[in-house]
Amino acid sequence: MSRIYLLVEGQTEETFVNELLIPHYSRQGIYLTPIIVSTSPGHKGGVVSYAKIKPQINKLCKQDDNAYVTTFFDLYALPGDFPGKNSPNYPHTENGKQKAEFLEAELAKDIGHHNFIPNLIVHEFEALLFVQIEAFEQWTDDDRVLAPLRKVRETTLPEDINDSPHTAPSKRILTAMADYQKTFHGPLIACDIGLDAIRQSCPHFAEWLDKIEAL
Structure with a gap:
């Protein structure tokens, strides 16, 4: 059995996880819990600042060392303080998958927890x-x-x-x-559309699912 907390960008992504991912993966013994990011006290939704998101990721990683934490954020319109976004090595001219992989690697280094799996949707939900x-x-x-x-x-x-x-x-x-x-x-x-069709046409999304299934 694997438990995974998904820090999601908003209500749309939360519903997607609840309606499509949870029924599929619960049959495999993988239990997902979506959590909408908090932007300010009493307000949820939207990755407006990495400085506000990082403590939430760290808290989830620390509170349950036997569970995993992943993200479901759009690559599109990420804030400027997101790890790697302003790096001179950022692959501006490459495709979305390569951009996402670069930023995910930078995010993983910045968070640093063994139970964290970075994920960005290319380019958006x-x-x-x-x-x-x-x-x-x-x-x-x-x-x-x-x-x-x-x-x-x-x-x-x-x-x-x-x-x-x-x-x-x-x-x-x-x-x-x-x-x-x-x-x-x-x-x-x-x-x-269904999960199978989506993963067949969206290789970066499919790779994220592969990581979840490999836990």
């Missing part, structure tokens, strides 16, 4: 939804609005969809589907 654009169809009155999403998916893997303020996965979805609500639609669409 909505990238996982690009695995199957068809899953959006039940939420639209006119499927033609999904044409831009289908077009980018024809040539680009979900984790390679870039992270500018205008072309990040969530921005593309909102442009095509103005009534998209992250906390409502996101987890439902992800569940319709």
Whole structure:
């Protein structure tokens, strides 16, 4: 049996873990507990400052030495004080997977606990939804609005969809589907797609699951 605490960015990620990951892994004797990051007293959600996140990671790692701690944060829009973000060695010109791996390695060094598994989603949660654009169809009155999403998916893997303020996965979805609500639609669409399909199209995400399964 393995116990894993997942420090997640917000309600969407918490629901994704509860609805998709927990039922799958509990059958394997792996028990996941999502915890939304705290940003200030009484407020939760969003990685706005690494200085506020680090104590929470350390506390989880120390409070239960027999459990593991991992993160479920977006690579997109990480704060400037995140380990490695302003490093001269940061791979600015490489793909999202390489950027995430660099920052995860820096995060692991900064935290330093043996039971910590760093993880960043490339580039953000909505990238996982690009695995199957068809899953959006039940939420639209006119499927033609999904044409831009289908077009980018024809040539680009979900984790390679870039992270500018205008072309990040969530921005593309909102442009095509103005009534998209992250906390409502996101987890439902992800569940319709299914974990197997997501891991097949998202290699960095799949590697994280492999680490969890190897514990």
